[in-house]
Amino acid sequence: MIEALSQCLDALSLPADWVGIRAVKESINHRSMRDQMPQRNSRALDWGAMVEVIAQGQSGYAATNVLSPEGLRQAAEAAYQQAIAASHRGLYSVSPALRPAITGRYQSAQQKPFDALSPADINDVLARICQQLQVSDQITQTNATAIASETETWFVSSSGAEIYQQFFLVETHFGVTAQDAGIVQQRSDNGSLARCYQGGWEVFLGADLWQRVDRVAQQAIELLSAADCPDVTTTLVLAPDQMMLQIHESVGHPLELDRILGDERNYAGGSFVSSEDFGDLAYGSPLMNVTFDPTVAGELASYSFDDTGAPATREYLIRAGILERGLGSLESQMRLGVPGVACARASTWNRPAVDRMANINLEPGDYTFEDLIGNIEHGVYMQANRSWSIDDQRYKFQFGCEYAQLIEQGQLTKTLRNPNYRATTPQFWQSLMAVGDRSTWQVYGTPFCGKGEPNQAIRVGHGAPVCAFEAVEIFGGAS
Amino acid sequence: MKVMWEALFEQLAASLRSQLRSREAFTLTLTGESSQFVRFNQAKVRQSGLVREGELQLSFTKDGRVGDRSLPFTGENPQI
Numbered sequence: 001m002i003e004a005l006s007q008c009l010d011a012l013s014l015p016a017d018w019v020g021i022r023a024v025k026e027s028i029n030h031r032s033m034r035d036q037m038p039q040r041n042s043r044a045l046d047w048g049a050m051v052e053v054i055a056q057g058q059s060g061y062a063a064t065n066v067l068s069p070e071g072l073r074q075a076a077e078a079a080y081q082q083a084i085a086a087s088h089r090g091l092y093s094v095s096p097a098l099r100p101a102i103t104g105r106y107q108s109a110q111q112k113p114f115d116a117l118s119p120a121d122i123n124d125v126l127a128r129i130c131q132q133l134q135v136s137d138q139i140t141q142t143n144a145t146a147i148a149s150e151t152e153t154w155f156v157s158s159s160g161a162e163i164y165q166q167f168f169l170v171e172t173h174f175g176v177t178a179q180d181a182g183i184v185q186q187r188s189d190n191g192s193l194a195r196c197y198q199g200g201w202e203v204f205l206g207a208d209l210w211q212r213v214d215r216v217a218q219q220a221i222e223l224l225s226a227a228d229c230p231d232v233t234t235t236l237v238l239a240p241d242q243m244m245l246q247i248h249e250s251v252g253h254p255l256e257l258d259r260i261l262g263d264e265r266n267y268a269g270g271s272f273v274s275s276e277d278f279g280d281l282a283y284g285s286p287l288m289n290v291t292f293d294p295t296v297a298g299e300l301a302s303y304s305f306d307d308t309g310a311p312a313t314r315e316y317l318i319r320a321g322i323l324e325r326g327l328g329s330l331e332s333q334m335r336l337g338v339p340g341v342a343c344a345r346a347s348t349w350n351r352p353a354v355d356r357m358a359n360i361n362l363e364p365g366d367y368t369f370e371d372l373i374g375n376i377e378h379g380v381y382m383q384a385n386r387s388w389s390i391d392d393q394r395y396k397f398q399f400g401c402e403y404a405q406l407i408e409q410g411q412l413t414k415t416l417r418n419p420n421y422r423a424t425t426p427q428f429w430q431s432l433m434a435v436g437d438r439s440t441w442q443v444y445g446t447p448f449c450g451k452g453e454p455n456q457a458i459r460v461g462h463g464a465p466v467c468a469f470e471a472v473e474i475f476g477g478a479s
Numbered sequence: 480m481k482v483m484w485e486a487l488f489e490q491l492a493a494s495l496r497s498q499l500r501s502r503e504a505f506t507l508t509l510t511g512e513s514s515q516f517v518r519f520n521q522a523k524v525r526q527s528g529l530v531r532e533g534e535l536q537l538s539f540t541k542d543g544r545v546g547d548r549s550l551p552f553t554g555e556n557p558q559i
Contacts, residue, residue: 038544038545040547041544041545041546041547042546042547042548042549043546043547043548043549044548044549044550045548045549045550045551046534046549046550046551047551048532048551058524058527059526059527060527060528061526061527061528061529062528062529062530062531063528063529063530063531063532064531064532065531065532065533065551065552065553066531066553066554066555067553068555071553075529075531078529079528079529082527082528082529083527085527086517086524086527089523089524090523090524091519091520091521091523091524091525261520262520262521263518263520263525265520350530350532352526352528354526453516453518454514454516454530
């Protein structure tokens, strides 16, 4: 494919300063069950190419799924016309220097390839999960989903970039709804579709799968008779499956440089962070270390190059609580004058790249789980995201979880249902008082990070340890 | 483009219909797009682009079981 695309580039006779072609082919197998009955058995194949042209200081795009030389030539001509038409109204001057001439490859590690299991095998596992979740008549619904995807991208440019990346992705979910009289509770496998990884079927069919199934069902039943989470200001401990959402909404999104630049203000929103904050703002307590890390094996958004060809490296966004770097492409870094990362990403071939999260992780600290809980006199430990609400500047938020436990005198005591908490982003991260060690660090992800117009849903990963925050406003669902 | 796409779509639908056996059914859907997107910030152009694409969605039913498949539709055969 690289050779064919390069030949198409060579055959172009456009008076452009730079031309790039990014071709994407994605194959998705989606299977889901509800109450042991198949709900979805689908296979989707999608391919196409985005041609970007830089001319007269402006870029223009044209996407097509006609991958013949003539189809790509027509797309390049259309992209060139887009650039010329907008060149006297451009927001900033685009230089070919913003498109690195890099060559390289990336491939997800995979132990158990997708063809190792037939559709019947996968359906059988999903049906068994539903069956095993049905532990009581109080379980009113069970569901299980497995999505396996292979994505290939080829990127060539007139300046010499040649990049091939191949991703194997597994996204899974199971959960239950339980009911007793007027009480309805849901419990799932770390939150909605949170177990998203690069790899093969080994990441789904792990040694602990059936233990997790049992735990989800038992905890759903447990929640039916649990006390409602109290309204109290106390120590909040978050499990990694809720830290995922916390990092995503209150660190990832506000650090996107295009939000700070105003590009996304009318849809995704802006940010409470300004360009002057980089290098200076105490974003959180000194225990807060956040990285952009595309190098973590198996994490959902690992890659070697972003969608403009920029090489991706691990970088600290926040170190010892101080904001160092934003989530911004080479363009955004140039426009805003702050350091960024290789995060120009497009959801697929028919969208231009914009500033996105990838893997945004909170680095581990020193506490074992037992020591972290053991040092807390009173608090609430919450797991798995259930709901979220945050303003368009990513400042004030309110999040809810599936399952909680009261912490009393250093011990986890009774189960609590309908746990929620609220805070403002700086106040919350300044209250970070203890960070779990590597033994508590877990990785999750989501395929549903939304942004851009037309909308782009993109895959992101978040790894985090268990963390404790002091004096957080916690509340239940009864009030 | 629209006439050519619809003609090819009709051919595909007819071909599938002719291959149906007892207790089998299908729906075939063609979705196409030819769009212009211009994104502005501060009354200036941030991004400007075109999208041209098509997709076929086939839903096949037999004995109460359903399988779905989608694939690109270009109106021509892919060359590479």
